[in-house]
Amino acid sequence: MTDHRIRRPLLRRIVVAGGGTAGWMAAAAIARTMGRTVEVTLVESEAIGTVGVGESTIPPLVTYNRLLGIDEAEFMRATQATFKLGIRFDGWKTPDSSYFHSFGTTGKDHWSAGFQHFWLHARAEGDTRPYDDYCLELRAAEAGKFAHLPGDRINYAYQLDSSLYAAFLRRMAEGDGVRRVEGKIAAVELDGESGDVAALTLESGARIAGDLFLDCTGFRALLIEGALHAGYDDWTHWLPCDSAIAVQTANVGPPVPFTRATAHDAGWQWRIPLQHRTGNGIVWCSRYLSREAALARLMGDVVGDVLTQPNHLSFKAGARRRQWHRNVVAIGLAGGFMEPLESTSIHLIQRAVIRLIRMMPLRDISPRDVAEFNDQQMQDMEQIRDFLVLHYHVTYRRDSPFWRQCAAMDVPDTLRQKIELFSETGRVFRRNEELFAENSWVQVMMGQGIVPRAWHPVAAKLREAELERFLSGLRDDVASTVAGLPAHGDYVAHYCGAAA
Secondary structure (H helix, E strand, O other): OOOOOOOOOOOOEEEEEOOHHHHHHHHHHHHHHHHHHOEEEEEEOOOOOOOOOOOEOOOHHHHHHHHOOOOHHHHHHHHOOEEEOEEEEEOOOOOOOEEEEEOOOOOOOEOOEOHHHHHHHHHHOOOOOOHHHHOHHHHHHHHOEOOOOHHHOOOOEEEOOHHHHHHHHHHHHHHOOOEEEEOOEEEEEEOOOOOOEEEEEEOOOOEEEOOEEEEOOHHHOHHHHHHOOOOEEEOOOOOOOOEEEEEEEOOOOOOOOOEEEEEEOOEEEEEEEOOOOEEEEEEEOOOOOOHHHHHHHHHHHOOOOEOOOOEEEEOOOEEEOOOEEOOEEEOHHHHEEOOHHHOOHHHHHHHHHHHHHHOOOOOOOOHHHHHHHHHHHHHHHHHHHHHHHHHHHOOOOOOOHHHHHHHHOOOOHHHHHHHHHHHHHOOOOOOOOOOOOHHHHHHHHHHOOOOOOOOOHHHHHOOHHHHHHHHHHHHHHHHHHHHOOOEHHHHHHHHHOOOO
16 A cells, blocks of 8 residues: 655754864764764864863763774874873862762662661771772772773773864764864854754855754854754852863873862862873852962962963853754753863763764654753753752851852752751662762762761671671772772873873
């Protein structure tokens, strides 16, 4: 029987507006996954710079690269990358405090309760050994050691040059058929009937038409906001830092396998060691620190010869209300901004790209897909927002107006529930594929000064000798494994060393 229904043509033409990390991560993933079913065109201008400071990543990027069939050593050589086992936070609980948020897990969980409950019970019984002794990634980071271990036993991410990562992905994407068009976008043409974006007009006069457009134009958000007015939720009342300066310096020693985040009286500073240089930056709230003072503070704290001119950034923490609107999907900074405190910028690009591929339309764009995409994206950003706010709000610091504001602010109800639940019971629950798992929340909450008042009764099931055997076995395993690891710098040089 012949089907006489009229069928719309397949959605084939995908136009990526903007390059950089967001644009090329999207183009490379779509081209490699979708193959010849779509035509991908990326429009970018060499004359427009990129933010280019997203150099510290989190473990999901390891999986993302594997999904695309990227050889890890080749990728690390091309991006001058080092391994990252976590973030060291200095001065966040008090000006002289320090703690580590590591990747992976700490100790060994029971199905009914996380490891922290056993540690808390032992602590109440007089055991003074720190929680950190039970985390392989944490102790390896402190010792400056790293190696791949069988069974993916060690969890890690990368510290990389994001500009080189974009260039690496560009070569891969163009090899998979992505067409790159050089030029500045002069206008966004809307369809008079549907209100969708019909084409991009370049300053050269060229017209780039498409069926689906990805807005990777960064803070400018030329399509999703400039043309379609999707709206923006401002979160600066929870995340008051609104300015940053980045600068690169020469290495003065072997790279360590972790990022440093050091708090100051109006924000914080970062240090990210790569193979060929170190990334440095300062983040602050302009209400409490001037740009000139911030620059002077940053330049006074860097070590090694300065290699670049300072890169100044202004931003507003928050999220685009609709990150998929009509036939435009915002990827990266066009969809919102979370300050880089927990290295989530590249991860949010990755999540949006994978989510879009999973919801790729066949012909018509489904309003149900759009609604689901927007709901999931906003949930991701709200959960990350809460985790970032935790660092500022739960603190003993009252030594400056900035920290007094952070301590006094009214936090989101979702975060308040997590803080109060952990404070009272030691429990943390991960919801709806939340990015930060139980161990992350436990390490940061205890690092910021929360000590739970109770723990799960299952921890008291073990007799004193059994509990000691359980804990000492975990400690000994971590210590012996770390002792057998090579120095991080030596391992990087052997595994993926890049030419200077």
